[in-house]
Amino acid sequence: MQTGSISSQPPLDKFLVCGLGSLGQYCVLALKNFGVSVIAIEQIKPYSWEIPELTDLLEDLIFGDCRHPELLKSAQIDQCRAALIVTTNEQVNAETALTIRQLNPHTRLVIRSSKENLNELLNEQLGNFIAYEPTQLPITAFTLAALGSETLSFFNLDGEKLRVIQRQIPKGDRWCNLSGVHELNTRTRRILAHTDHLTSLPSTFHQWDGNAPILPGDTLVYIETAENFLLLPKRESSTPTQAQKSIHSKNPLKRLKRYLQGKLYHFWHSTLQQPTRKVALICGLIVLFLLLTGTILLMISHPGTTLLSAFSATAILLLGGYSDLFGDFQQMDDIPAWLQLYSLGLSLAGTAFVGVLYALVTEGLLSAKFQFLKNRPPIPGQDHIVIIGLGRVGQGVANYLQELKQSIVGLTFELDFDRTILPEMPLIVANQKEALAQANLATAKSVVVVTNDEILNLEVALMAQKINKNAHLVVRTLGERLSQSLTLLLPKAQVLGAYAVAAEAFAGAAFGENIISVFRLARQTILVTEYQIEDIDTLHGLLLSEVAYGYGVVPILHQKPPDTSKFMPSDDIRLTVGDRMVVLATIEGLKRIEQGKLRISPKCWRVKVEKAITPDGIFEGANIIARISGCSLNTARELMNNLPHTLSTPLYKPQAMRLVRALKKVQVFANIISTSSQSSKI
Incomplete structure (x- = not known):
């Protein structure tokens, strides 16, 4: 059934959740946030629920195999608008979907599955x-959290990037110079909410006064396109610090000495953290010592021997060449016994220690996998985002942040990590202490911890906070209990439960395939919803202003095929069959559109046109009135020719205020008048 259409089918007002593992329980919670009735099926009753109040949220809870038709019938599948099939067994999920489609051809199917090819085939066969x-x-949610608290949502629409921002206006902000909030509405930006510092954000749209001034401390929520923002990393200051100046002012020898000391210090600490390097260092020093002592002894025992000859003979012995020097049995009588024994010991020791060095070199080559790749970018010095854990979630977050031109560094503790992944990202592959030290964590603006190990995430999060208390910390968890505990332990961190975030998307998809994205605003779930206008739609023939203010939604895209999409479209567009529209809406707004019921507050404002200063104002004023109010052009011209006069077409208050402002631009003065006869001059 097309959302926004009138249908002969009986209303499907229930939602079914099959599988009450962690994801299933969060799906129930997410659906209840939408205010709908939920029924659930679980195979075996667990000892305890991850969400303690779960049973109170359900209309009915049934235990058994969700693949059985009789069990699905007892779960009222014939009245279910959607079924969320989220068991941990993908085969069970697919079989349940097939059974449900046989019982109810209209139920929306949302299943948990990672098999892309199978999913495409099932979509073709089952539909909806x-x-x-x-x-x-959860990738988008973790990306948003990494960007900071201002970004509420980020999504792609027709190849364009859009984001929703909640921003508190600081003192001296350029927006404080505007005459009113309405001036912020442009072709690339649309205001969603505006409140002062004493008022909380409203739970519905269009509860702000377009003529209100913007003051320091006010909160603005708005959506904007990529054309209106650039998320570029902060550049490091090009001005040298005093410490840098002092270093550069020294002579070259002192700079070289300082450089070598730094390298030696770094190498020594790296050997303490990596045992193999320590072994290599010890073996190397022993071989060097044997080489020097052997060279000296050979020169003492044979005074006529040159330094080069003694050095070469010692090196040959260390490399196992005892037979090369003492292979002639007849000549051994001329060589002192102690020198023969020492040379034999030198050869044996060299074989052992040089062999260890060979083994370590071979190990290093193998671990590098002979990857002679182009150099990655250097590790950022400051104002960067550190991504710890480069599994599928971490890689997804990194890709997203790279698209946003953010300065990032990836960090993994898996030494066998595939180094061909994300070649444009600075990468650190090392153990915990060394990796955190190399990542310049102390100067990072955000730290995102998304490994697959919850306990490791906890440990790394605590270490990151200890190193940089000012960084924006984002931590991935799976369970509700750990999330709550970590929130108490790290009150400034953003702790995101992977299943809780995923459940929002599952729940949003349950309301139709035209749900593009979901985000939270003022404790309300906002759905980015797409409509295709049909002749039986409740939206057919309405102005976008009537859709926006009548149903409490915000149109952000309009397309009249085959024309290209228009973002932040004009309120004066009238919807016709075939049009495509994308809106921001709460679940209540979607219900009103489906049922064709306008909000409680009807059109209760009219516009009284007082006078026009010029003849051109009379002509242009009529065009503006017809365009914004939706009345006929003849009605508008008759009004302008009989001033002062009141427009008979009732309007919503924001619509009426916009009409008055538009008339003022052509030197036509008007007021808005409520149906209670209280007037307000603009």
Whole structure:
């Protein structure tokens, strides 16, 4: 059933969740945030629930195999608008989807599956079907958290990047110079909410006054396109510090000495953290000592021997060449016994220690996998984002941040990590202490900890906070209990449960395949929803202003095929069959559109046109009135020719205020008048 259409089918007002593992329980919670009725099926009753109040959220809880038709019938599948099939067994999920489709051809199917080819085939056969891999869904949420608290959502729409921002206006901000909030609405930006420092954000859209001034401390929520923002990393200052000046002012010998001391210090600490390097250092020093002592002894025992000859003979012995020097049995009588024994010991020791060095070199070559890749970018010095854990989630976050031109560094503790991944990203592969030290954590602006090990995430998060208390810390968890505990332990960190985030997307998809994205605003879930206008739609023939203010949604895209999409479209566009529209809406807004019910506050404002200063104002004023109010052009011209006069077409307050402002630009003065006869001059 097309959302926004009138249908002869009975209303499907229930939602079914099959599988109450961690993901299933969070799906129930997410659906209840939408205010809908939820029924659940779980195979075996668990000893305890991860969400303690789960049973209170359900209309009915049934235990058994969700693949059985009789069990699905008892779960009222015939009345279910959508079924979220999220067991941990993908075969069970697919079989359940097939069974549900046989019982109810209209139920929306949202399943948990990582098999892309199978998902495409099932979509073709079953219809009204979508599948997600829950480990991939939280990527956007972690990316948003890494960017900071201002960014509420980020999504792609028709190849354009859009983001939702919640921003508190600082003192001296350029926006404080505007005459009113309405001036911020442009072709690339749309205001969603505006409040002062004493008022909390409203739970519905369009509750702000377009003529209100913007003051320091006010909060603005708005959506904007990529054309209106550039998320570029902060550049490091090109001005040298005093310490740098002092270093460069020294003579070359002192700079060289300082450089060598730094390298030696770094090498020594790296040997303490990596045992293999320590072994290599010890073996190397022993071989060097044997080489020097052997050279000296040979020169003492044979005074006529040159330094080069003694050095070469000692090196040959260390490399196992005892037979090369003492291979002639008849000549051995001329060589002192102590020198023969010493040379034999030298050869044996050299074989042992040089052999160790050979082994370590071979290990280093093998661990490098002979990857002669182009050099990665250097590790950023400051204001960068550190991504710890480069599994599928970490790689996804890194890709997203690179698209946003953020300065990042990836960090993994897996020494066998595939170094061909994300070649444009600075990469650190080492153990914990060394990796954190190399990542310049003390000067990072954000740290994202997303390994697959919850305990490791906890440990690394605590280490990161100890190193940099000012960094924006984002931590991945799986369970509710650990999330709550970590939130108490790290109150400034953003702790995101992977399943809780994924459940929001599953729940959003349950309301139709036209749900593009989901985010939270003022404790409300906002759905980015797409509509295709049909002749039986409740939206057919309405102005976008009537859609926006009547149903409490925010249109952000309009397309009249085959024309290209228009972002932040004009309120004066009238929807016709075939049009495509994308709106921001709460679940209540979607319900009103589906049922064709306008909000409680109707059109209760009219516009009284007082006078026009010029004849051109009369002509242009009529065009503006017809365009914004939706009345006929003849009605508008008749009004302008009989001033003062009140427009008979009722309007929503934001619509009426915009009309008055537009008339003022052509030197036509008007007021808005409420149906209670209270007037307000603009």
